[in-house]
Amino acid sequence: MNKREVIIIGLAGLLAVYGLLNYFVLDKKKGSTDEEKIQAAIKAADAIGKTAQTTMAALKKNGGRDLAYLKTKAEDIWSRDPFIYYGENSGKLDDGASDKLPDMVYSGFIQLGENFLGIINGMEYSIGDLVIDIGYKVLEITPTKVTLLTQSNRQVTLYLQED
DSSP, X not given: OOXXXXXXXXXXXXXXXXXXXIIIIIHHHTTOOHHHHHHHHHHHHHHXXXXXXXXXXXXXXXXXXXXXXXXXHHHSOOSSOTTSOOOTTOOSOOOSSOOOOOOOOEEEEEEETTEEEEEETTEEEOTTOBOTTTOOEEEEEOSSEEEEEOTTSOEEEEEBOOX
């Protein structure tokens, strides 16, 4: 071994010794027992609970109008789901008002054990993936068809097109 390797191994050994010493000896001297850790966790949970109670009290303040408003907004159908990423080229997606579907072709599938990959517009997708530039979610893949879910929660079925 050259000098550099000896230095690196020596430093790694020193760090390992310090880590073991800190874990087994120095940590116990600080006085943090399991009971103290449990009490700290209970205090943190109480603080979270108080914050939640304060928030609920503030929402109920105006005769519950704010809370009722939040409930109705949460139950509405979202025109644009905040958890789906839309690319720059995706443009305005299906809002349910139009029956026109984007050009999509299901041209093949790949079977990996019990799982299927569907080939849509030349790209491979598995169940749960979002179709690029369209934003439709893949619900089901079989050898003969692919079922997609649109933004307006409509199911679209694409059948296998062989050339």
